[in-house]
Amino acid sequence: MTQSNKKPRSAYHQSYEIIRDRILNGDLPGGTKIVEDKLARDLGFSRTPIRDSLRKLSYEGLIVDKKVVQPTEKDLRNLFQVRILLEGAAAKSAATYLPAEDLKSLANCVEIGRDGTTEDIMEANERFHEIIVQASGNSLMIETIARMKSIIYLFRKTVVLHNRPRLIDEHEEIYEAIKARDTEKAKQLMEAHLEEDLNFCLHILRSQLS
Amino acid sequence: MTQSNKKPRSAYHQSYEIIRDRILNGDLPGGTKIVEDKLARDLGFSRTPIRDSLRKLSYEGLIVDKKVVQPTEKDLRNLFQVRILLEGAAAKSAATYLPAEDLKSLANCVEIGRDGTTEDIMEANERFHEIIVQASGNSLMIETIARMKSIIYLFRKTVVLHNRPRLIDEHEEIYEAIKARDTEKAKQLMEAHLEEDLNFCLHILRSQLS
DNA sequence: CTCATAAAAAGTGTATACAAAATAAAATAA
DNA sequence: TTATTTTATTTTGTATACACTTTTTATGAG
Incomplete structure (x- = not known):
């Protein structure tokens, strides 16, 4: 999730990323009251860029x-x-046509999923979905999913850290369907895959609440 | 689109609505350069609330x-x-169950569509879709569509002003399917309905560009 | 003690100032 | 002229101040 920044970016971008990451890694746990002034003093910026960050985080649903x-x-x-609706359609698009390069990237993500470190796996799984979403060629769809990215991340963490079974197998099956240009199968597999993710998350969530 | 405000709202809300409406009614035509300071002096607010408004409008895709x-x-x-993906699913939900009151509202929207003024028709058509989207019971879906509302409005205007044939008939068919609890039919009709809207908009758009 | 009211504190919305960045205009060289 | 650099202008990002609102804490009545 954390992206390497080449240039020194604006106070707004910096603070946005810092606050977002603090939320995502549990540094700012759910329910924490967010006050502008406190964050501003904490991060060493004025309230103005902090306010902008908080607004963006609210749009993404990380702050309510x-x-x-x-x-x-x-x-x-x-x-x-x-996600099932949008990514299902995206998988169909991907199966209709995906550049050879992207297809190779998908295969690579599956490979890393099999023998990478936990962190590499998380990143590869994210990239797997990202490539397929991009293949939709629909900027609105891409942006809509991007907006949900942070929340998705919260759950993806759960799925990978608790080592959901068959996760990579399912990715591979989706990859194969896309490669075989089987649009309907790609769509159905993606839908089933996300359904499994959901069920797994629900399972974890429930066991944590007890 | 314009909503009646009971209380005097914040400068941010006011300016947001003013700027949005200026864009939607063509007062600020496509391509117009947006300058914070100019708008601020124009509307009599400081740059701060204007900036907030512009950020929101950017999120909604009205400013790029x-x-x-x-x-x-x-x-x-x-x-x-x-829209087809999301509202199709929403129509299915609505057909699964819709409170009698909402069902009646849908019927009322159809009725207004048949014998209301142009403005009333536009409002009724918007409400028709709104009720169905709400019936999804999915706040994320509701919000995602709400975010597209302004852009949808731009096109809905086209559809109604140019008097797309069968528009109200299609609404009525959707209403009947929901009333009959035929989930699959409701979904398909909604998808077909939006497809028709799209085709009509494309047609108008092309004839305008020539 | 519980509820209501008043006082205090904290937090947010808005205006404004200024420096940095982006853009437009002008001057100069080819 | 066209291209290129310099200068001027506009526009934005950020900090800060202050008034207004909301929340919290304290105070008093029943």
Whole structure:
């Protein structure tokens, strides 16, 4: 999630990334009250760029009512319903046509999924979905999913850290369907894959709440 | 689109609505360069709330690169692809269960569509879709579509002003399917309905560009 | 003690100032 | 002229101040 920044970026971009990462890695746990002034002094910026960051984080759903979000089971279901619709369609597009280079990248993601470190696996899995979403060629769809990225990350972490079985197998099956240009199968496999992710997350979530 | 405000709202809300409406009614035509200071002096606010408004408008896609958006044919297709996926699913949900009250509202929208003024028709058609989207019970989906609302409005205007044939008939068919609890039919009709909207918009758009 | 009210503190919205960055205009060389 | 560099102008990003709102804490009545 953390991206390497070449140039020194604006206070807004910096603070956005810092706050986002603090939320994502649990440094700012769900429910934490967010106050502009406190963050500003903490990060050494003025309130102005902090405010901008918080607004963006609110759009992404990471901050709700000036508190760090605590996704509920319902939120999880909602997220996956939308993902299934959009990424299912994206998988279909990808199967219609995907440049050889991207196809190779997909294969590479599967490979890393089999023998990479935990961190590499997480990154590869994210990239796997990213490539397929991009293949939709629909900038609105791409942006809509990008907006959900942070929340997805929260759950992807769960899935990988708890080592969901068959995750990489499913990626491979999707890859094969795309490679074989079987649009309907690619779509169905992607939908089933996300459904499995959802069920796994629900399972973990429930066992954590008990 | 314009909503009646009971209380005097914040400068941010006011300016957001003013600027948005200026874009939507063509007062600020596509391609217009947006300058914070100019708008601030124009509306009598400081730059701060104006900046907030512009950021929100950018999120909604009404402002791109500090210029008023000029949706392309590709944008139109992208928008409708996403709408078809999301609103198709919403229609299915609505057919699964819709409170009697909402069902009645849908019928009322159809009725207004048949014998209302142009403005009433536009509002009723918007409400028709709104009710169905709400019926999805998925707040993320609701919000995602809300975010596209302004751009949708731009096109809905086209559809109604140019009096697309069968528009209200299609609404009625969707309403009947929902009433009959035929989930698959409701979904298919909604998809077909939006497809028709898209084709009509494309037609108008092309004839305008020539 | 519980509820209501008042006082205090904290937090946010907005205006404004200024420096840095981006853009436009002007001057100069080819 | 066209291309290129310099200078001027505009525009944006950020910091800061202050008034207004909301929240918290304290105070008093029942």
